[in-house]
Structure formats: C-alpha cells, structure tokens
Amino acid sequence: MSSVLYDAQGPRAKRRNAVLTVVFVVAAAALLWWVFGTLKDKGQLEWALWEPFFSGTEAWSTYIWPGLLNTLKAAALAVIIAMPLGAVLGIARLSDHVWVRVPAAVVVEFFRSIPVLVLMIFGLALFAEYTNVSSDDRPLYAVVTGLVLYNASVLAEIVRAGILALPKGQSEAAQAIGLRKGQLMRLILLPQAVTAMLPAIVSQLVVIVKDTALGGAVLTYSELLSSANTMSGYYGANIIASFTVVAVIFIALNFALTSFASWLERRLRRAKKSTGAVVGADEAQIAGTTGTGAGGTV
Amino acid sequence: MFDFLEDYDLLGAFWTTVQLAALSAVGSLIWGTMLAAMRVGPVPLMRGFGTAYVNIVRNIPLTVIILFTSLGLNQTLGVSLGADDVETINFRLAVLGLIFYTSSFVCEALRSGINTVPVGQAEAARAIGLSFRQVLGLVVLPQAFRSSVVPLANVLIALIKNTTVAAAIGVAEAAVLMKEMIENEAQLLLIAAIIAFGFVVLTLPTGLILGWVGKKVAVKR
Numbered sequence: 001m002s003s004v005l006y007d008a009q010g011p012r013a014k015r016r017n018a019v020l021t022v023v024f025v026v027a028a029a030a031l032l033w034w035v036f037g038t039l040k041d042k043g044q045l046e047w048a049l050w051e052p053f054f055s056g057t058e059a060w061s062t063y064i065w066p067g068l069l070n071t072l073k074a075a076a077l078a079v080i081i082a083m084p085l086g087a088v089l090g091i092a093r094l095s096d097h098v099w100v101r102v103p104a105a106v107v108v109e110f111f112r113s114i115p116v117l118v119l120m121i122f123g124l125a126l127f128a129e130y131t132n133v134s135s136d137d138r139p140l141y142a143v144v145t146g147l148v149l150y151n152a153s154v155l156a157e158i159v160r161a162g163i164l165a166l167p168k169g170q171s172e173a174a175q176a177i178g179l180r181k182g183q184l185m186r187l188i189l190l191p192q193a194v195t196a197m198l199p200a201i202v203s204q205l206v207v208i209v210k211d212t213a214l215g216g217a218v219l220t221y222s223e224l225l226s227s228a229n230t231m232s233g234y235y236g237a238n239i240i241a242s243f244t245v246v247a248v249i250f251i252a253l254n255f256a257l258t259s260f261a262s263w264l265e266r267r268l269r270r271a272k273k274s275t276g277a278v279v280g281a282d283e284a285q286i287a288g289t290t291g292t293g294a295g296g297t298v
Numbered sequence: 299m300f301d302f303l304e305d306y307d308l309l310g311a312f313w314t315t316v317q318l319a320a321l322s323a324v325g326s327l328i329w330g331t332m333l334a335a336m337r338v339g340p341v342p343l344m345r346g347f348g349t350a351y352v353n354i355v356r357n358i359p360l361t362v363i364i365l366f367t368s369l370g371l372n373q374t375l376g377v378s379l380g381a382d383d384v385e386t387i388n389f390r391l392a393v394l395g396l397i398f399y400t401s402s403f404v405c406e407a408l409r410s411g412i413n414t415v416p417v418g419q420a421e422a423a424r425a426i427g428l429s430f431r432q433v434l435g436l437v438v439l440p441q442a443f444r445s446s447v448v449p450l451a452n453v454l455i456a457l458i459k460n461t462t463v464a465a466a467i468g469v470a471e472a473a474v475l476m477k478e479m480i481e482n483e484a485q486l487l488l489i490a491a492i493i494a495f496g497f498v499v500l501t502l503p504t505g506l507i508l509g510w511v512g513k514k515v516a517v518k519r
Binding site (some may be wrong): 005006009013017020021024025028038039042044109110113114115116117118121122125126129206209210211212213214216217218225229232239240243246247250251254255258 | 354376455
C-alpha cells in the first residue's frame with residue numbers, strides 16, 4: 001500500500017527527498033549530540049559504570065539472570081492459569097443460555113476495563129488480609145493474580161473471536177451429522193479455533209511479559225526491572241547503563257515473541273488444509289469491540 | 299460505611315488520571331501521526347526510523363520507560379521539563395513517558411487504517427496529478443482516520459488504564475490513592491470496588507461512544 005501513495009520519483013521529488021533526508025539526519029544528529037553531551041557531563045559514559053555488564057559474569061549471575069527468571073516465572077504461571085480460565089469464559093460468552101452468557105460477559109468486560117496495576121494492588125492486600133501466604137511470596141501471588149484476572153478476560157475475547165471466525169459450514173455440518181452441542185464445541189470448533197488463535201495468544205504473551213515489570217516497580221516483586229534498581233545501587237549509580245541492559249533484554253525477548261507470532265500468522269494464512277480462519281496478532285481487540293474494546297495488545 | 303472517603307481526595311485523584319490521559323492522548327496522537335506519515339512516506343531513512351521506533355518502543359514495558367524518565371532523565375541527567383516542584387516534574391515526566399510509549403500504538407492504529415483504504419483511491423488521486431502530500435492529506439488520511447476510530451479508541455482505553463503506571467514514580471493518581479487507602483483503612487473490598495468503579499466509568503463509555511462513532515463514520519465499502 002505504502003508504495004501506491006507516491007509515483008516513481010522525478011528529479012524534483014528526488015531533490016525534495018534528499019533535502020528531507022538531510023534535515024532529518026541533522027535533527028537526529030542534534031538530538032544524539034545533546035544526549036551524548038548530557039551523558040558525558042553527568043559522567044554516565046564512564047567505562048566503570050558499564051564495565052560490570054561486559055567483563056565478568058557477576059552482574060549477570062547475581063542480578064540479571066535471577067531477575068529474568070522471576071519475570072519468566074510470573075509470566076508463565078499467569079499464562080498457564082489464565083488460558084483455561086479464558087477458554088471457559090470465552091466459550092461461556094457463546095452459550096445458548098442467557099444466564100451463562102450474560103454473567104460471563106459482565107466478568108470479561110469488567111476485568112478488561114480495570115488497570116492491571118489496580119488488580120495487582122488489590123491482590124496484594126487480599127493475600128495479606130485473608131490468607132497466610134508468607135510476605136516473601138505475596139508479591140508473586142499478587143502479580144500472578146492481577147495478570148490472570150486481566151489476561152483471562154482478554155484471552156476469553158480471543159477465544160470467542162477464534163470460534164466466531166470459523167466458517168459457518170463447520171458447525172452446520174456437525175449439527176447435520178447429529179453431534180451434540182458439547183461434541184460440536186469439543187471435536188469441531190475448539191481444535192480449529194485454537195490453531196486460528198495461536199498468533200493472537202503469542203502476542204498476548206508480550207503484554208504479559210511487559211506487565212510483570214509493574215510487579216517490580218510497585219509491588220517489590222524481584223523481577224528484571226527491580227534488578228536494574230538493585231544493580232545501580234551496587235555498582236555506583238549506573239542507572240543509565242542498568243536500564244539500557246534491562247530494556248535491551250526486554251526488547252529482545254518481546255521481539256522474538258512478536259516475530260514468532262507474525263511468522264505463525266503468515267504460516268496459518270498460507271496453509272491449504274485449514275479453513276482459512278485466523279485471529280491475527282492485532283485482530284483480537286478489534287473483534288471484541290462490541291463492549292469496552294480494551295486493547296489486548298497495548 | 300463511606301465515611302472514610304471524606305479523608306481522601308478521590309475526585310482529585312481521578313482528575314489527575316483524566317489529566318494524564320488527556321494530555322498524553324493529544325501528545326501521542328500528534329507524534330503518532332507524524333510517525334505514521336514517516337512510515338508510509340517516500341523517504342527511506344524516515345521509513346526506517348518509523349519502523350525501528352515502533353518495533354523497539356512497543357516491546358519495552360511502559361513501567362521501564364516511566365521509571366526511566368524519573369530515575370534516568372530527571373535524577374541522573376537533570377531534565378526537569380521546566381518545572382520546579384517534584385510533583386509537577388513527575389507529572390510532566392509521566393506524560394512524556396506515556397506519549398513516548400503510546401505514540402507507537404497510535405502509529406500502528408493509523409497504519410492499519412491507511413491499509414483499509416483501497417489502492418484505487420490513491421491511484422485515482424495520483425492520476426489526477428496530486429502530490430504525495432495531497433494524496434495523503436486530501437484523499438488517504440481523511441478516509442484512514444475514519445476507519446482508525448475504533449483501533450484508536452482501543453489505544454485510548456489502554457492509555458487511560460496505563461496512566462496507573464505513573465504510580466511507579468509517585469504521581470498522585472487513582473492507583474496511588476488506592477494503595478494509600480488500603481494501607482490506612484480496613485475496608486479492602488469496598489475500596490477496590492470504588493476504584494474499579496471509577497475506571498469502569500472512565501473506560502466503558504469511552505469504548506461504547508467511540509465504538510458507535512467509529513461505526514457511524516466508517517466508510518462503507
């Protein structure tokens with residue numbers, strides 16, 4: 001599409017684009033110059049501050065690796081618990097019975113319209129007040145609770161979109177050969193919908209990984225981001241260096257997940273055997289806009 | 299039962315949330331539109347920049363960005379965005395972080411809108427001799443904006459919810475107030491219900507109204 005917006009460039013357009021490029025480069029260079037100047041003024045480019053990440057493994061084995069493991073642990077627990085819950089909620093929203101459909105819809109729309117952080121803070125207080133989970137474990141429990149409540153409802157929308165995306169002929173054929181409602185869902189719709197949903201589910205993983213950082217910043221859960229804080233305390237206020245390393249790890253992890261999701265999506269769209277129904281990485285949120293439509297992938 | 303609320307500035311906290319969301323929404327709409335224009339434009343370097351910006355920024359947790367604006371930009375590099383007191387500085391830093399993050403999603407929402415405009419529209423516009431700026435400004439973007447209303451509404455709702463992340467640098471919005479109330483009062487469920495209700499009031503109508511507007515203005519094809 002983007003190439004349709006403009007013609008093959010003639011001499012004037014080429015000149016104008018060259019000018020634009022130069023202006024852009026100058027602006028970017030000025031910004032970079034300012035950034036480096038400020039960094040240098042504040043002594044943030046000193047090798048001593050960056051050295052821990054490049055020589056020796058202490059910074060990695062003491063701070064970053066355990067932090068990353070905790071991030072992955074919270075994310076994995078959240079996904080494992082949220083998936084079945086989301087599937088149940090999503091299927092319940094498609095039920096023929098009003099008394100199943102409406103409560104499921106209310107639950108999904110409610111939890112989708114509340115910030116994850118609020119759910120996490122609520123979870124923390126809940127575990128402190130009503131359970132005897134030790135105070136060391138409470139942040140993890142709270143983070144996972146918040147993530148599960150929010151993401152189960154987002155996954156419910158993805159499941160619903162996946163099932164609705166299947167061609168009508170699938171359920172009509174199943175009904176024609178006399179399958180019951182449960183059999184239709186279990187044998188025909190779900191297996192196909194799961195494949196169709198995969199890209200959307202994988203890109204939801206990115207959201208979950210990103211949201212675990214909230215636990216580090218607000219709930220004292222010792223994940224990757226909070227390890228940056230501890231590190232900069234230990235290595236002499238190398239905030240810029242620590243945050244850069246942590247950000248790069250997050251970017252690498254999430255970029256791998258995003259790329260995997262779009263690869264899956266392309267593969268599924270090409271596959272000859274499938275019904276051609278795919279819930280794309282960004283489509284789940286669009287499919288669920290009848291309600292609040294709180295974006296899944298943001 | 300609701301007596302304790304008199305000790306807290308509930309409306310004030312939600313007003314801060316609304317301000318954060320509104321300012322960031324305007325800022326990220328402007329910067330996001332510029333990014334989208336770069337991503338579809340004819341200058342390769344700008345296209346590369348737009349793509350790189352979106353792919354990098356949306357993979358960083360917002361919490362990392364917001365915390366960095368405070369610890370890195372402000373406390374290490376001394377950026378104060380023209381404010382003197384800590385509260386104003388943190389508020390402005392939070393808005394800056396939210397704009398930085400949200401604009402990448404605005405860019406993607408707009409680009410998905412541009413992709414719904416049929417090729418024939420741009421081809422016809424070029425055939426009558428319009429320049430790139432005219433093609434984009436007079437033909438493609440007006441149609442793209444109309445079909446981006448719904449994805450943009452989703453971004454706005456996510457933004458309203460994301461303002462709570464500003465709690466990480468102590469901006470006194472709803473999530474900070476919730477934490478404070480939970481620490482001081484013994485009415486956990488009630489407090490949670492009140493805060494949750496506040497966010498439902500902010501996000502649900504936004505989704506419903508903009509969803510309706512989106513259907514209304516979308517170009518029927």
